Amino acid sequence: MTILMYDLVGKDASRPFSPHCWKTTMALAHKGLDYERVPTRFLDVPAVEGGASKTIPVIRDGETILSDSFAIALYLEKTYPDRPSLFGGPGGEAMARFVERWSQATIHPYVSIVAVVDINAMQDDENTKYFRASREANFKKTLEEVTAGREAGLAAFRTSLAPLRSMLSYQPFIGGETPLFADYIVFGAFQWGRIVSSYPLLEKGDPVLDWFERCLDLHEGLGREVAAA
């Protein structure tokens, strides 16, 4: 049965951009499952599957409705054990949580700063109003003031990727010789940045960029189906 995957978009339904939704899309592709992406705007989220979650991704797999990209990955691993593993065993499952918290603490805040104005510009009028109001309340600054800080933060951001960069001198993926969900966690953050903004998060020659390009090639170039901003 086809799994429904509620996927965040702006005005253009063909450009899903949420980092967390991309984690789930890659996880579904990794498992080789049939899925259908349901384009969902910010203001549509509360009505998804009768109010299943305040955030997406949400999936419906038969009678099962589930939110949260990590919880969905755990569910897919348990429900489809004969498909390629997303975690490579219990140790990988536990440590993927560390990778998730690292990505969330290290990459997400800076991509937010870089891209809030661009993300806002991708929304229709109604969603722009929602996005600007909610994000400006979080940041306690206008979106334009937030993004004005991106130049000042770029060098520190690139330096903060040192653990990932250093690890890539040992192996091509976070998952080892082949990718696991932990790769999709970090991929989601960079794919978000790639789709919403033309700002160069990574320099040419950076092993992190080479890894990201390898991730874009996975599953028949799934990540490249949406062009860079």
Added chain:
Amino acid sequence: MTILMYDLVGKDASRPFSPHCWKTTMALAHKGLDYERVPTRFLDVPAVEGGASKTIPVIRDGETILSDSFAIALYLEKTYPDRPSLFGGPGGEAMARFVERWSQATIHPYVSIVAVVDINAMQDDENTKYFRASREANFKKTLEEVTAGREAGLAAFRTSLAPLRSMLSYQPFIGGETPLFADYIVFGAFQWGRIVSSYPLLEKGDPVLDWFERCLDLHEGLGREVAAA
């Protein structure tokens, strides 16, 4: 057969302090193997097992001589597969490398700053001479100038532990419900700090400190056999 484990000490042979040696000691205990720690000073390292390595830990297991804490953990996992796993499968093995690079980039530089003067004071005359000269050449500062920076760096250091702290709201160990080698990697860094210096790296109430205390309790309180500085 008893495994020999060459373990870095200063003047006091009963106070092994190297972060990397502690990783190996904990890994040997985790596997429930018989081992004997061979107290080794900095200047003794080049002669260990006929010049097997420029650094310790080095282990001798029968005819096998091996250096590098991560390589030793991989060897123990492969050689003693029926003992408790250090990695929890191939995913955990791959992601332990990420944890190692994170620990090395995040914790080691600051503990070095905090503790170089204290580490120097633990050495005998000959080793003090070696340690001061080699470390001052690396830092391009006197040891005292290096450590003078520790107050200024403390808040940023504690903040940099956010990924570990956040992960600990999901599970008690990096390895999940029980510890794996990834825990020993990070434990080694804090145990190094604990043994060489009384400087409070972690605040009371910090979940990272609670996790470290749990690690000190493991294997019948192995880590507590050496008192805090």
